[in-house]
Amino acid sequence: MDYVVVDIETTGLDPVVDDIVEIGAVRLVDGEIVDRYQTFVRPSRPIPPDIEELTGISMAMVEQAPGLTDVIPALLAFMGEMPMVAHNLAFDRAFLQRKCEQAGYSLASGDGICTLNLGRVLAPRLHSHRLEYLTRRLAIAQTSAHRALADAEATAKLFVRMAEKAQKLPISVLERLTQMAALYSPATAEWFQAVMQSVKTNAVSEHDNIVERDGLAFTRPSAEGNANLRVPSSPLEALRVEEIADRARALLGPGGLLSQILDGYEPRKGQLEMLEKVSQALAEGKHALVEAGTGTGKSMAYLVPAAMYAVTRGEPVVVSTHTIALQDQIERRDFPTLQRLFGGTLRLAVQKGxxxxxxxxxxxxxxxxxxxxxxxxxxxxxxxxxxxxxxxxxxxxxxxxxxxxxxxxxxxxxxxxxxxxxxxxxxxxxxxxxxxxxAAQDAHVVVTNHSLLMSDLKADHRVLPKYSALVVDEAHHLEEQATSHLGSEVHSAQLAAFAHRLTRDRGKHGLLPELANRLAESHTTPLGIVEKLQLASEWVEVVQQAVDAAFAQVGSLVPEGKSEFRLTAEWLETDAYRGFVRALEEAEVPLVGLERLRQTLQELAKGAATDDEAGRIVDAAGFLGTWLDSVRLLASTVEELAGMVTWVERRGTMRPRWSVHKAPIDVAETLQKALFDPLDRVILTSATLSVRGSFDYVTRQLGLTAAASAGNLLSASVASPFHYGTQARLCVPSDVPELAKMAAEEAALWLGDSLLQLARVSRGRLLALFTSHQMLKETAHVLRHPLRQAGMQLFAQDVDGSRASILEAFRNQPESVMFGAQSFWEGIDLPGDQLTTLVIVRLPFAPPTHPVTQARHEKIEQTGGSPFWASSLPEAVVRFRQGFGRLIRTRQDKGVVVVYDKRLVTQRYGSAFVQSLPGIRPIVAPERDILTQIEAFLGSSSATDKHIRSARQSS
Incomplete structure (x- = not known):
């Protein structure tokens, strides 16, 4: 079938008030572009600067262009009767429809094909479906983004590529996609039908990796093991726990098996030191804190002895990580190597919640x-x-x-x-x-995450397989995960969504009405069940109204301009509390009725006539149960509990969303009783566990004090193989103003100018770490245009895309600048020339106003301690070290860290940050001198202009 692919550039997003400034279109016949149409359109108002910057279209380019009334007839003639294709069809079509009406014409049928939506359907693993991203990921040539004809051509090529991708799907899936597309777009359904016919005609090969069952196609379960990694026999004989250190050293040390099977492998001193400490803990039945700097190869240092221990004891070792990236590294990079070391006999499983x-x-x-x-x-x-x-x-x-x-x-x-x-x-x-x-039950090594590890503790070890040894990597996150998972939270939006899922449209749709209709047609349905389900829809609406009222009462306590409010014993005396209680009391009768219905449905499912009917009954009972449990949790969360802190949060202003949270004030005692006392062997490791070379902070924080006192805690700090003194520079401009005391807009102006100078010196390759999202957004607004004029792009988190999308864009265009907030302070790996300049805008102290932080500080004060020295400072130092660690990732890396916070060198506590960095001391000088030193250190060949070398007078 033939199509016309259209793209437009406009002065804004509103088709009523904004104008089209360029139109591009191509005819697509049998998958080939056979004709093109392009024209500028003279707008009725000036082109906004941001649009001119984005598209490169200036007023000078469109002043002599034809007007709308001249363009529309030519465009409609080019389009003819062919179905329209566009990337974000709804936007392009709405604009064209409006402009056609203004010119006295009408656009053909409102149906068409949207490649944005098609991309979401057919490329569901890609985290973005913007045109530029899709063309880059699918290797589609695009001459110029945000120009109408170039985008139309790119969209046409993407459209063809989507057809090629769809042709690889099983016929049964294409049939179902065709049926579902017909519910909202006959043109899209017709396209899927044509693809399916092509597959049938060309007799595409069988899908060996796909199983089709009961109307569903899905990937076939993988075979056990990985044959291509197996070697004829295991190099390991039976060994005792006491021999693990010697055998592990023999594998990873000089002349060991790893150096024979892994090209370019060289034994590392730090890795062997860590291996010794992990092996000792496993052999002696002790816990261990092992800090291992970047580049030590810590994952293999704990995986080899852990795997040996698992094989020896005949039960799994659990490895817990915080990030998915580390899980993937262990599964995809480290485990194949382990397999070869163990002769292909080792089994690994990844288990998630x-x-x-x-x-x-x-x-x-x-x-x-x-x-x-x-x-x-x-x-x-x-x-x-x-x-x-x-x-x-x-x-x-x-x-x-x-x-x-x-x-x-x-x-x-x-x-x-x-x-x-x-x-x-x-x-x-x-x-x-x-x-x-x-797979986890049958594995030697089970890789999981801190979240599931905490869920296992909370569920009395019924989630993960039974284990006696645990390795916690990225252990500096364990306290925050324990705080999150050993408490509870209830969200108003989530409860409303569950209620909507159960019943909506006055009981016409939803799980409960649909189940009632289905059971009404069954001859085996017990008497009265259908009526109870119909009544339940009314009850759900009554309870949800009460829940909304209860949230509104507790939410009214959040002061204007704030996002959270801590609930203490005083709140039990407020009118808001009394209103909260009244609202939930009014729902008590229907709540009891719904609880009984849940139990009835659970029993009914056991005798269901068919498996499908049983599934639908269980779904209804499960959703109902989850919703009811959350309602009960809301009621119990606001009750005062010793050792817990409770608070309410607000998100949004016009239509606020509320949530109520409860968290333990101190997780140390819980972790000691649930984790470190029952288990003999827990190894905790991270690149950042110590503060000023001491493990005292993390020992107190995680509940390891008793183990340390009993002599059951080993510790070691393994130095990184990197030479930070020669590979990195830490710079603090002495004339930087106190950004915290400036208005956000004013601070952003200063910061944007300084970052522009840094970006020019380093030719991009710059990551700026922020502690404030507002400051990040304000600075991005200030810096974007000057950076573009300098030939560089800006990728700002949650402004230009998600963490993953802007990180990928930065990797593809390293001569650019990236702004990141909290999640960018760790887990970012940009080795070599991808990143040479790291900016830390402010020292990463946590806001002291958060309810959990407040409660913990109060507890420290009650025992005569200083919250700042005992908690705030150590936590910030660990965070700072994580941020610093983004820069040097290999022995060949070279880069600079610029800290725009003079407290690092002017305050007494600043030494805690500096002394926690390996072999590096700050360079303190005026900004112009800092820039000169950075340029010399990085060896930049780019000429710097007078603006860069001039000293700024403001401070």
């Missing part, structure tokens, strides 16, 4: 329930899931784009204990969650 896995039965059910009244984005999200199931290896949310499947849709298809029908499920054996759980 259950709700990270998709439920195949729910996907089938949800995709079968969509109708013409279902929202288009909901239908497309379910289509994305059907495609994703043919690609995902493990069925986890981490490799599924939130752009394709947002959280509200994922919550409807995630695996959950409450809605699992176990062996009655037609997808029980291939279930992704049970695949992972079975």
């Amino acid at each position: 259950r709700r990270n896995y998709v439920c195949l039965r729910k996907v089938r059910t949800e995709s079968s329930l969509v109708t013409f009244v279902s929202p288009q984005n909901e239908i497309e999200s379910l289509m994305s899931l059907l495609v994703w199931l043919t690609e995902t290896k493990d069925g986890t949310r981490e490799n599924l784009s939130a752009s394709s499947v947002p959280s509200n849709i994922w919550s409807r298809v995630q695996s959950e204990t409450e809605s699992c029908i176990n062996k009655r499920c037609p997808f029980f054996h291939p279930c992704y969650y049970f695949r992972a759980k079975t």
Whole structure:
């Protein structure tokens, strides 16, 4: 089928008041571009500066262009009767429709094909679906972004590539996609139909890696092990725990097996030191704190002895990480090497929280329930899931784009204990969650995350396989994860979404009405069940109204201009508390009725006529139960509990969303009793555990004081192999103003100018770390245009995209600048020339106003301590060291760290930050001298202008 692909450039986003300034279009016949159309359009108002900067279209270029009334007839003639294709069709079509009406014409049928939506459906693993990103990821040539004809051509090529991708799908999936697309776009359905016909005609090869069952296609469970990594026999004989250190050293040391099987491997002193300490802890049954600097190879230093211990003891060792990146590194890079060291006999499993896995039965059910009244984005999200199931290896949310499947849709298809029908499920054996759980039970090494580790502690060790040894990597995050998971939280938006899922449209739609309709048609349904389900829809609405009122009461305590408020005993005497209690009391009768219905449904599912019916009953009972538990949790959360801190948060202003949180004030005692006392061997490691060379802070923080007193805690600090004294420079401009005392706009002006100078000297390759999102956004606004004039791009977190998307863009265009907030202070790996200049805008002290921080500081004060010296400072030092660690990632790296916070050198506590850095001392000088030294150190060949070399007078 033939199509016309259209793109427009406009003066803004509103088709009523804004104008089109350029139109580009191409005719696509049999997948080939056969004709092109391009014209500027004379606007009725000036082109805004930001649009001119984005597109490169100036007023001089359009002053002599034809007007709208001349352009529209020519465009419509070029388009003819062909279906329209565009990237973000709704935007382009709305503009063209409005302008056609203004010119006295009408645009053909409102249907067409949107490659943005098509990309979300057919490329569900890509974290962005913007045109520039898709063309880059799919290697589609694009001559000039944000110019109409170039974008139209790129869209046409993307459209063809999407057809090629769709042709690789099984026929059954294409059939289902065609049916679902027909619910919102006949043109899109016709396109899928044409793709399917092409597949049938060309007899595409079989899909050996895909299983089709009960109307669903999904990836085949992988075979055990990895044959290409196996070696004929194991080099390890049976050994005793006491021999682990010697055997591990023999593998990783000079002349060891690792140097024989891994090209370029050289034994590292620090790695062997860490290996000795981990082996000692495992052999002697002790805990260990091991700080290992970047580049020591710490993952292999603990994985080798841990695997040996697991093989020797016959039970798994659990390795817990904070980031997905480290999990992936262990699974994809380190484990294949371990396999070769162990002769292919080692088994590793990655286990995540259950709700990270998709439920195949729910996907089938949800995709079968969509109708013409279902929202288009909901239908497309379910289509994305059907495609994703043919690609995902493990069925986890981490490799599924939130752009394709947002959280509200994922919550409807995630695996959950409450809605699992176990062996009655037609997808029980291939279930992704049970695949992972079975693999973990049979593994030597189980890799998980801190979140699931805490859930396991909270569930009395019923989540993870039984283990006696644990390695906690990225251990500096353990306290915050314990704080989060050993408490509770209830969100108003989440409860409203669950209620909406249960019943909506006055009981016409939702899980409860749909189940009532289905059971009404069954001859085996017990008497009265349908009526109870119909009444339950009314009860849900009553309870949700009470919940909304209760949230509004507790939310009224949050002061204007603030986002959170701590609930103490005093709040029990307020009118807000009395209103909160009254609201929930009014819902008590329907709550009791709904609780009984949940139990009734659970019993009814056991005798369901079919597995499908059982699944739908369990789904309704599970969603209902989760919602009811959350309502009960809301009521209990505000009760005073010893050792806990409770607070309410507000998000948004026009339509505020409320949440109530409870967290332990001190997790040390809990971790000691639940983790360090029951287990003999817990190894905690990170690049940042010590402060000024001491482990006292982390020992107190994590509940290891008793173990240390009993002689059951080993510790070691392993130096990085990098030579920071020669590879890095730490610079503090002495004439930097006190940014914290300036208004955000004023501070951003100063900061933007200084960062521009730094970026010119370093030719981009600059990452600025912020502690304030507002400051980040203000500075990005100031700096973007000057950077573009200097030939550099700016990628600002949550302004230009997500963390992952701007990080990828920065890697592809290193001669640019990247702004990051909290999540950028660690887990960013940009070796070599990708990053040469790191800016720390302010020392990373946590806000002292957060309720948890307040409560912990109060407890320290009650014992006569100083909250600043005992908590705030050590925490900030660890954070600072993490940020500093983003710069030097290999022995060949070279770079500078610029700190715009003079407290580093003017305050007594500043020495704690400096002394925690390995072999590096700050250079304190006026900014112009700092720039000169940076240019000399980096060896920049670019000429610097007078602006760079001139001293600024402001301070």
